[in-house]
Amino acid sequence: MTVVATRPVIEVRSLRKTYGLGDTEVHALAGVDLVVEKGDYIAIMGASGSGKSTLMNIIGCLDVPTTGQYLLDGVDTRRLDERRQALVRNRKIGFIFQSFNLIARTTALANVELPMAYAGVKAADRRSRAQAALERVGLGERLDHIPSQLSGGQQQRVAVARAIVTNPVLLLADEPTGALDSKSTADILDLFDDLSRAGRTLCVITHEDEVAARAKRVIRLRDGQIVMDERVAGIHQPPPGVAR
Amino acid sequence: MSRFAEAARFAVRGVLGNKMRSALTTLGILIGVAAVIILVSVGTGSSAAVSEQISSLGSNTLTVSSSQGGGGGRGGGGGFPGMGGGSVDSGSQTRLAELTVDDAGALLDDELAPDVKAVAPTVSASSVTATYTGASHDVSSFTGTTPSYLAINDWTVSAGSAFVDADYTDRERVALVGVTVAEELAGGDGSDLLDETVQFNGVEYSVIGILSSKGTSGNQDQDDVVIAPLTAVQDTLTGYGSVDAITVQATSAETVDAAQAEIEDILNSRHKTTSDDADFSVSNASSFLEAATSTTDTLTVLLGAVAAISLLVGGIGVMNIMLVTVTERTREIGIRKAIGAQKFDIVSQFLVEAVLLSVFGGLMGVLIGVVGSQFTIVGVEPVIEPYSVVLAFGVSVLIGLFFGLYPANRAASLRPIDALRYE
Ligand SMILES: Nc1ncnc2c1ncn2[C@@H]1O[C@H](COP(=O)(O)OP(=O)(O)OP(=O)(O)O)[C@@H](O)[C@H]1O
Numbered sequence: 001m002t003v004v005a006t007r008p009v010i011e012v013r014s015l016r017k018t019y020g021l022g023d024t025e026v027h028a029l030a031g032v033d034l035v036v037e038k039g040d041y042i043a044i045m046g047a048s049g050s051g052k053s054t055l056m057n058i059i060g061c062l063d064v065p066t067t068g069q070y071l072l073d074g075v076d077t078r079r080l081d082e083r084r085q086a087l088v089r090n091r092k093i094g095f096i097f098q099s100f101n102l103i104a105r106t107t108a109l110a111n112v113e114l115p116m117a118y119a120g121v122k123a124a125d126r127r128s129r130a131q132a133a134l135e136r137v138g139l140g141e142r143l144d145h146i147p148s149q150l151s152g153g154q155q156q157r158v159a160v161a162r163a164i165v166t167n168p169v170l171l172l173a174d175e176p177t178g179a180l181d182s183k184s185t186a187d188i189l190d191l192f193d194d195l196s197r198a199g200r201t202l203c204v205i206t207h208e209d210e211v212a213a214r215a216k217r218v219i220r221l222r223d224g225q226i227v228m229d230e231r232v233a234g235i236h237q238p239p240p241g242v243a244r
Numbered sequence: 245m246s247r248f249a250e251a252a253r254f255a256v257r258g259v260l261g262n263k264m265r266s267a268l269t270t271l272g273i274l275i276g277v278a279a280v281i282i283l284v285s286v287g288t289g290s291s292a293a294v295s296e297q298i299s300s301l302g303s304n305t306l307t308v309s310s311s312q313g314g315g316g317g318r319g320g321g322g323g324f325p326g327m328g329g330g331s332v333d334s335g336s337q338t339r340l341a342e343l344t345v346d347d348a349g350a351l352l353d354d355e356l357a358p359d360v361k362a363v364a365p366t367v368s369a370s371s372v373t374a375t376y377t378g379a380s381h382d383v384s385s386f387t388g389t390t391p392s393y394l395a396i397n398d399w400t401v402s403a404g405s406a407f408v409d410a411d412y413t414d415r416e417r418v419a420l421v422g423v424t425v426a427e428e429l430a431g432g433d434g435s436d437l438l439d440e441t442v443q444f445n446g447v448e449y450s451v452i453g454i455l456s457s458k459g460t461s462g463n464q465d466q467d468d469v470v471i472a473p474l475t476a477v478q479d480t481l482t483g484y485g486s487v488d489a490i491t492v493q494a495t496s497a498e499t500v501d502a503a504q505a506e507i508e509d510i511l512n513s514r515h516k517t518t519s520d521d522a523d524f525s526v527s528n529a530s531s532f533l534e535a536a537t538s539t540t541d542t543l544t545v546l547l548g549a550v551a552a553i554s555l556l557v558g559g560i561g562v563m564n565i566m567l568v569t570v571t572e573r574t575r576e577i578g579i580r581k582a583i584g585a586q587k588f589d590i591v592s593q594f595l596v597e598a599v600l601l602s603v604f605g606g607l608m609g610v611l612i613g614v615v616g617s618q619f620t621i622v623g624v625e626p627v628i629e630p631y632s633v634v635l636a637f638g639v640s641v642l643i644g645l646f647f648g649l650y651p652a653n654r655a656a657s658l659r660p661i662d663a664l665r666y667e
């Protein structure tokens with residue numbers, strides 16, 4: 001493969017994460033090297049406990065590695081203090097969680113506005129952008145619903161809207177369809193296809209083969225190490241789900 | 245600043261999100277603030293009442309009372325007229341002749357006592373029961389004295405006339421009665437008692453005047469009095485011998501201290517005593533005022549302290565609820581941090597939430613405290629001290645800040661990864 005001119009979104013070198021000490025020591029990540037280019041759509045698979053979430057938390061700047069290097073969009077994350085880490089999460093990363101993680105008793109619109117509120121975007125601007133993001137995920141009619149008034153699939157779509165509203169360089173999803181039925185799963189995967197075609201970089205953790213089948217590249221972890229790295233479609237091609 | 249406004253908005257939402265809990269937390273502060281305001285007002289009100297009562301005695305009067313050779317017993321000030329009957333020590337009891345009518349006379353000396361304007365010896369008869377055509381009344385204060393006593397103490401008659409020097413020298417059994425006594429005995433407004441004969445402990449006196457009302461002072465009825473010539477009272481009720489007190493009027497409020505020194509000199513030389521073993525004591529209104537104010541000030545401080553403790557307890561309530569809130573919303577904190585909230589954002593949010601609770605409690609407390617201070621409480625008309633309102637409210641704000649800081653910091657220090665994992 002030829003070297004791509006742009007810098008990678010994710011560049012991970014010899015990443016290790018060890019929990020506990022002595023007898024209880026667990027090597028959640030045991031030396032991971034991974035480069036993800038801008039515009040890629042990768043799926044990370046692996047058995048339970050293989051270190052997928054640990055990897056995603058480090059990539060998302062929610063956690064720090066024990067040793068190893070991680071450059072996010074060219075920035076060495078070890079140099080970041082707590083304040084800059086928060087800034088990076090706010091500006092560069094969009095999170096989508098298995099359990100949606102919306103703020104309770106807060107409308108869909110306000111939830112989507114939240115990252116922009118922390119970014120200091122003006123209220124009117126914020127509102128119109130949040131509205132556009134919600135329309136994009138097909139929830140233009142549900143702006144004022146609070147999470148408990150939405151289905152699981154709808155809540156996850158609000159979460160997707162919240163993740164994309166700040167135009168981050170990287171979308172991270174940890175088992176985004178784990179709590180959804182097949183119809184809602186299909187909705188979310190279609191959204192991911194859309195986002196990928198629009199040039200976003202996606203990184204999706206999943207157990208399910210049909211979810212992994214939609215990614216351009218599939219990575220398999222076992223005991224904290226990458227044991228398989230397979231490219232299904234080219235970075236600048238549409239994701240396989242669209243081609244079908 | 246806009247980020248702070250944002251945090252404040254989230255805080256408002258947090259407070260409104262659990263109205264019942266917020267209301268109960270607020271209640272703790274409310275009670276504390278209201279208690280501070282009301283109790284300090286009560287303290288101040290009773291101070292004011294006491295000072296008013298004392299200054300109504302006149303700022304230029306002094307009272308000489310006997311004390312037993314510096315040995316305690318009847319300490320200074322017991323015999324102050326109008327002060328609530330501390331002195332009433334019946335003349336029927338034999339005792340050392342300490343103060344005499346002659347002592348009183350000696351104080352009217354232009355040479356030795358230029359600052360003394362008027363003097364009135366008094367005797368008080370205790371347990372005097374007045375009877376009149378079947379009606380009877382226990383008089384709370386029965387004083388035998390000279391006509392100058394009336395002028396010194398601002399007594400005037402509303403009906404009839406006061407007794408004069410001739411009545412004194414002729415030992416006339418005439419009496420001036422207070423409105424309360426007159427009403428009790430004659431019914432109506434008591435005016436029927438004028439020129440009638442009333443029996444005091446079985447001794448007949450004719451009522452020649454009704455005293456103008458002085459009203460009540462504190463819980464003491466100043467009109468429940470009878471004043472008669474000293475000579476007649478000694479003849480009939482107290483027996484001869486010493487007088488209970490000598491009321492002295494200085495020429496002005498400024499000369500009170502000088503007059504006091506002159507009195508002490510004259511009496512010491514007459515009694516052959518010195519200031520160390522004096523068998524009398526001289527007190528004036530301002531010395532009472534000082535003693536009384538210091539007592540009521542202590543009272544105010546004590547009341548304020550009790551109230552401040554309840555305010556502190558309210559503050560601990562705020563802290564408790566904020567800690568619960570932070571624990572409950574750990575996940576929310578994790579989400580916010582994952583999305584990019586800074587420490588500052590989280591601290592502001594929870595700190596503002598705590599301050600909102602305490603400020604709202606403080607405002608309600610001020611309202612209730614001010615309204616509550618409009619009522620008479622245990623016989624005291626509270627006087628609102630502006631400083632107590634400002635202080636109580638200010639402290640409630642500080643309490644929110646102080647007791648909110650720890651929970652807010654705890655929330656902000658959570659690592660996003662731990663907070664997100666929290667179930
Ligand atoms: N905070 C922690 N303390 C100790 N050990 C941990 C911690 N977090 C993860 N681990 C361990 O690290 C290993 C990897 O965990 P991780 O959550 O990354 O697995 P995973 O691949 O996401 O699994 P799953 O598919 O069940 O979500 C596991 O053995 C787990 O027990």
Ligand SMILES: [Mg+2]
Pocket residue numbers: 052053054174
């Ligand atoms: Mg996991």
